[in-house]
Amino acid sequence: MDKKAGKETKILWVLKALLLSYVVTGALLLLLALLLYRLQLDEQAVSAGIVAVYIAATLIGGLAAGKMARSRRFLWGLATGILYFVLLILITLGVYRTLDGSGIHMATTFVLCAGGGMVGGMIS
Numbered sequence: 001m002d003k004k005a006g007k008e009t010k011i012l013w014v015l016k017a018l019l020l021s022y023v024v025t026g027a028l029l030l031l032l033a034l035l036l037y038r039l040q041l042d043e044q045a046v047s048a049g050i051v052a053v054y055i056a057a058t059l060i061g062g063l064a065a066g067k068m069a070r071s072r073r074f075l076w077g078l079a080t081g082i083l084y085f086v087l088l089i090l091i092t093l094g095v096y097r098t099l100d101g102s103g104i105h106m107a108t109t110f111v112l113c114a115g116g117g118m119v120g121g122m123i124s
Contacts, residue, residue: 021061062120077121085113
């Protein structure tokens with residue numbers, strides 16, 4: 001019974017960290033939209049802003065997962081970053097019904113999300 005409760009607790013840690021990551025994503029994307037409106041940003045600046053949002057959101061999610069886990073924190077942060085990427089892909093597939101990005105773009109986004117979560121877990 002204790003092992004089952006432990007697994008449920010770990011799943012809840014990751015889900016809480018993912019929820020926090022997506023709340024941060026929403027807030028930062030709203031801020032980016034406001035900056036786009038006010039400052040008339042070009043496409044390169046918006047793309048850089050989106051990359052920064054990915055990194056910041058997974059870093060904060062990894063921090064939260066690492067704080068809750070207290071052991072093997074970098075693995076829990078890494079798991080949070082990977083699940084963030086998977087959920088991002090699923091949302092993209094649900095909205096656009098296709099993945100138009102190149103393979104290199106997808107791989108880069110995966111590395112950014114996984115790395116951001118892992119670094120967050122390591123510094124937690």
